Amino acid sequence: xxxxxxxxxEANIPPLLGxxxxxxxxxxxxxxxxxxxxxxxxxxxxxxxxxxxxxxxxPRNPCLTPSYYHQVPPPHSDTLEFFEHLSTETLFFxxxxxxxxxxxxxxxxxxxxQSWRFHTKYMMWFQRHEEPKTITDEYEQGTYVYFDYExxxxxxxxxxxxxxxxxxxxxxN
Numbered sequence: 409x410x411x412x413x414x415x416x417x418e419a420n421i422p423p424l425l426g427x428x429x430x431x432x433x434x435x436x437x438x439x440x441x442x443x444x445x446x447x448x449x450x451x452x453x454x455x456x457x458x459x460x461x462x463x464x465x466x467p468r469n470p471c472l473t474p475s476y477y478h479q480v481p482p483p484h485s486d487t488l489e490f491f492e493h494l495s496t497e498t499l500f501f502x503x504x505x506x507x508x509x510x511x512x513x514x515x516x517x518x519x520x521x522q523s524w525r526f527h528t529k530y531m532m533w534f535q536r537h538e539e540p541k542t543i544t545d546e547y548e549q550g551t552y553v554y555f556d557y558e559x560x561x562x563x564x565x566x567x568x569x570x571x572x573x574x575x576x577x578x579x580x581n
Contacts, residue, residue: 486510486511486514487514488514488517488518490514491514491515491517491518492518492521494515494518496519496522496524499515499518499519500515500519500533500555500557502514502515503515503516503519504557519533523536524555525570525575525576526575527570527574527575527576528574528575528576529571529574530574531557532554532555532556532557533555534552534553534554534568534570535552535553535554536550536551536552536553537550537551537552537553537564538550538551540570545572546571546572546573547569547570547571548569548570548572549567549568549569550567550568551564551565551566551567551568552565552568552570553565554568
């Protein structure tokens with residue numbers, strides 16, 4: 409009978425060997441700076457709660473503030489007319505960061521009034537840059553401007569095929 413080795417689910421690899429498996433190697437100044445930045449980033453990792461949706465703050469012990477501060481939201485700030493006066497980038501921010509709220513709904517309505525169309529496969533907003541080169545019953549193909557929420561900006565896509573089955577076409581009334 410052979411004594412059984414204890415099974416472990418972790419391996420302890422020194423951090424330097426994970427970066428340089430052949431052992432120590434002299435770093436250049438740039439490499440040294442990069443290593444220091446990596447170490448600093450490691451010590452400031454995001455907390456899992458950073459990805460949770462923020463909850464509206466309701467103070468337990470509200471205190472009075474001077475009257476020159478807003479005491480209530482601006483009047484009519486929950487109307488489509490108010491949202492139509494906001495910038496396009498603000499509407500995108502509201503749409504992507506206030507999920508499931510009336511504000512998201514109103515932002516989507518305002519974007520649709522500006523001829524933006526939501527693509528349900530890519531979860532992005534598209535707008536025709538010019539008339540499509542091809543239009544069929546299933547799709548249209550041409551040059552589009554889309555809002556890239558990962559890089560937070562508008563990009564142009566030439567020769568894009570927008571399949572109508574991915575078009576969010578519900579009437580937002």
